[in-house]
Amino acid sequence: MPFIKTFVFITFFCVASLSQAQTEQQAKTDPQHPHETIHIAVASNFTFAMNELITQFEANTGHSVKASYGSSGKIYAQIQHGAPFQIFFSADQAKPKALEDAGMVVADSRFTYAVGALVLWSTKPDLIVNGESVLSGDDFNKLALANPKLAPYGAAAVQVLEQLNRVKSTRSKWIQGENIAQTYQFVATGNADLGFVALSQLKQAQLKQASPKPDSSWVVPQTLYSPIKQDAVLLKRGKDSAAAKALISFIQSNQGRTIIESYGYTSTSNAVTNQSKHLDQQIHVDQ
Amino acid sequence: MSFSDADFFSNSDFFSNSDLAALWLTLRLASTVTLILLLVGTPIAYWLARTKSSWKGPISAIVALPLVLPPTVLGFYLLIAMGPNGFIGQLTQSLGLGTLAFTFWGLVVGSVFYSLPFVVQPIQNAIEALGDRPLEVAATLRAGPLDRFFTVVLPLAKPGFLTAAVLGFAHTVGEFGVVLMIGGNIPDETRVVSVQIYDHVEALEYTQAHALAGLMVVFTFLVLLGLYWFQRKHAPLLIK
Numbered sequence: 001m002p003f004i005k006t007f008v009f010i011t012f013f014c015v016a017s018l019s020q021a022q023t024e025q026q027a028k029t030d031p032q033h034p035h036e037t038i039h040i041a042v043a044s045n046f047t048f049a050m051n052e053l054i055t056q057f058e059a060n061t062g063h064s065v066k067a068s069y070g071s072s073g074k075i076y077a078q079i080q081h082g083a084p085f086q087i088f089f090s091a092d093q094a095k096p097k098a099l100e101d102a103g104m105v106v107a108d109s110r111f112t113y114a115v116g117a118l119v120l121w122s123t124k125p126d127l128i129v130n131g132e133s134v135l136s137g138d139d140f141n142k143l144a145l146a147n148p149k150l151a152p153y154g155a156a157a158v159q160v161l162e163q164l165n166r167v168k169s170t171r172s173k174w175i176q177g178e179n180i181a182q183t184y185q186f187v188a189t190g191n192a193d194l195g196f197v198a199l200s201q202l203k204q205a206q207l208k209q210a211s212p213k214p215d216s217s218w219v220v221p222q223t224l225y226s227p228i229k230q231d232a233v234l235l236k237r238g239k240d241s242a243a244a245k246a247l248i249s250f251i252q253s254n255q256g257r258t259i260i261e262s263y264g265y266t267s268t269s270n271a272v273t274n275q276s277k278h279l280d281q282q283i284h285v286d287q
Numbered sequence: 288m289s290f291s292d293a294d295f296f297s298n299s300d301f302f303s304n305s306d307l308a309a310l311w312l313t314l315r316l317a318s319t320v321t322l323i324l325l326l327v328g329t330p331i332a333y334w335l336a337r338t339k340s341s342w343k344g345p346i347s348a349i350v351a352l353p354l355v356l357p358p359t360v361l362g363f364y365l366l367i368a369m370g371p372n373g374f375i376g377q378l379t380q381s382l383g384l385g386t387l388a389f390t391f392w393g394l395v396v397g398s399v400f401y402s403l404p405f406v407v408q409p410i411q412n413a414i415e416a417l418g419d420r421p422l423e424v425a426a427t428l429r430a431g432p433l434d435r436f437f438t439v440v441l442p443l444a445k446p447g448f449l450t451a452a453v454l455g456f457a458h459t460v461g462e463f464g465v466v467l468m469i470g471g472n473i474p475d476e477t478r479v480v481s482v483q484i485y486d487h488v489e490a491l492e493y494t495q496a497h498a499l500a501g502l503m504v505v506f507t508f509l510v511l512l513g514l515y516w517f518q519r520k521h522a523p524l525l526i527k
Contacts, residue, residue: 073489098491142389147472150489175389175471178485185363186471190370191388 035062036243039084041075042067043091043230045153045180046114048204049263050089056259057250063243071179073150079104079235086238087247089113089230092152096231109234113251114265116228117199118156118220123190125214132218134194135166140173144186144195147176153183156225157196163224196220200264230265306499308475309483316391316479317459320398324406324455325448327399332410332451333436351404358401362468365397369469389471394479397465406455413447414440446521450514457510461503 042050047069054065068075072091079085079099088105090096093112099105120128120135128134135143146154154176161167177183180198187195188205199219206212232251238244250256257267302310335347353361368375369388375396376386387393421443425435441448463481470477472486480499487496 071489073491076491077488141385142471144471147486150486175473178467178472178482178489182467185366186388189366190372191366191386192471 035064036241037064037066038086038238038241038243038247039066039068040087040089040244040247041079041083041085042069042089043072043075044069045091045116045198045200046089046230046265049114049200049260049265052259052263053251053256056255057247060250061243061246063246065243065247071150084237085235086241086244087232087234089232091230093229093231096233099233099235105233105235106239109248110231111248111252112229113232114230114260114267116153116156116230116265117222118153118160118225118228119197119199119202120194120218120220121187121197121202121215122194122217123187123213123215124193125216127193128216128218132164134218135161135164135170140193142175142186142192142194143170143173144175144177144183144192144197146180146183146196147178151177151179151183152228152230153180153196153198156228159225160196160220198264203264302498303495305474305478306480306483306495309478309480309499310502312391312475312478313460313480316394316398317456319395320402320459321406321452321456323395323399324402325452328403328406328451328455329410329448332407333414333440335407336411336414350407353401354404358462358464359468361401362397362465365400365465366469369393369396388469389473389477391476393469394466394477397469398459398462401462401465402455402458405458406451409447409450409454410444413444413450416447417443446518449517453510453514457507461507 050067050069054067058064068085072095075083075085075088075090076095076099079088080102088096088099096105096110100110120132122128122134122140127139134140145157148154148158158167161170175186175192177186180201183195184197184201186192187197202217232248234244234248251260260267331346331350335343335350365375366388367373369379369386370376371380371386376388379385379387387396417440421439422435425439430438461481462479463485466477466479466482467485470479470482472478472482480503484496484499484503487493487499
């Protein structure tokens with residue numbers, strides 16, 4: 001099989017040249033200032049915001065950050081089994097708390113880095129004309145929400161439906177995504193007319209599209225659900241890492257918080273009410 | 288938080304009602320898919336085994352795609368295709384069936400695509416192993432094409448069909464990525480065992496996850512053991 005041999009050779013060659021390039025990259029760092037490489041684990045809903053935070057942080061400090069994105073539940077299990085992460089950015093508060101209780105984090109390092117906002121969204125421009133009233137009607141085939149058992153955004157969506165007294169009437173139309181990304185997909189592909197998604201996702205989509213497609217949405221008032229707080233912890237592995245501590249400080253700094261807010265999160269819970277009004281205007285710009 | 292489902296946060300140490308519902312649904316799905324695949328896969332396998340056409344290569348490649356394609360990719364395109372603007376969605380809507388995503392039949396369609404090579408290939412190999420001769424002999428005795436199939440091919444290639452059915456069934460039971468993409472996790476409709484295990488793990492309910500996952504391991508092992516034992520008895524018709 002000459003083809004296979006060639007293929008293997010080419011693959012080997014590519015890998016070799018890549019690792020060569022990487023060693024050269026590492027050799028360039030200035031020995032006067034030790035630059036660290038840290039590994040962090042991040043809940044997938046925060047991917048885009050974290051990418052920008054990392055870019056800024058690396059530019060500011062020269063440290064490098066390797067981020068693994070995934071579901072908080074899986075990351076939690078990996079950390080319990082010795083995954084080499086120094087900081088964990090969860091999608092909820094429960095998992096960092098559980099790690100804290102298990103003695104796997106640096107004492108008093110837990111903090112809320114972002115608060116998510118919930119939006120009822122449809123790709124049909126004329127469906128959500130009057131906020132919550134669409135939920136009492138029968139104009140939609142399915143209502144997508146994240147699995148309330150697994151995802152904080154799903155639990156918040158159920159809270160909203162309970163507050164509006166719409167659980168029983170809509171229950172038969174629920175379809176559950178495993179996470180908020182999948183829930184968004186169900187609505188975006190047009191398979192579900194309605195869905196509770198994260199404000200950060202809609203902002204992300206708006207940024208990506210050259211010409212925004214018409215849609216309709218209702219930013220759910222924060223009074224209808226408890227704040228979707230996302231907590232982070234410094235893990236025991238990051239105890240002596242200057243870079244890990246510097247990243248946490250950066251995320252808590254004004255520059256970090258500005259980035260987080262630009263992605264549709266609030267960075268502290270007390271600014272929520274003004275923030276949501278202001279985001280409300282932004283989100284309806286395209287209509 | 289309160290839910291109307293009593294078993295939403297069930298803490299039983301063995302199988303909860305939702306686990307049992309997921310098991311039952313999985314068996315129903317796998318049986319339905321296996322039956323459809325035997326009906327759909329047999330003509331494809333027969334044609335692939337006997338044809339001299341230049342289409343053989345492309346069709347074989349399409350049938351084998353799910354072997355190498357990540358299930359999430361397949362599921363993602365199925366979700367788009369089943370949507371109101373996708374070609375499957377357009378078809379089902381014009382037939383008055385609505386859209387297929389998030390329904391049991393949507394899972395059936397997805398699984399048929401996903402398990403197709405596991406059914407087609409063993410049957411195709413078994414028919415190829417027969418060679419031309421038995422069919423030529425039957426033809427000289429004035430057996431028509433259908434007659435030849437039912438009286439010659441089917442009895443002689445029976446081990447191939449059995450292998451196909453077992454593999455198709457087992458593969459559908461173990462399916463995850465496609466269901467995750469097009470299922471929507473609806474109890475009794477699209478929440479199959481693999482998704483249920485995933486949910487247990489994600490919710491840190493490791494005891495229930497172990498119980499269900501252990502059951503899957505034992506089931507899969509027994510199925511494969513039975514298959515290999517059966518194949519040793521019918522040595523010449525192995526899966527290539």
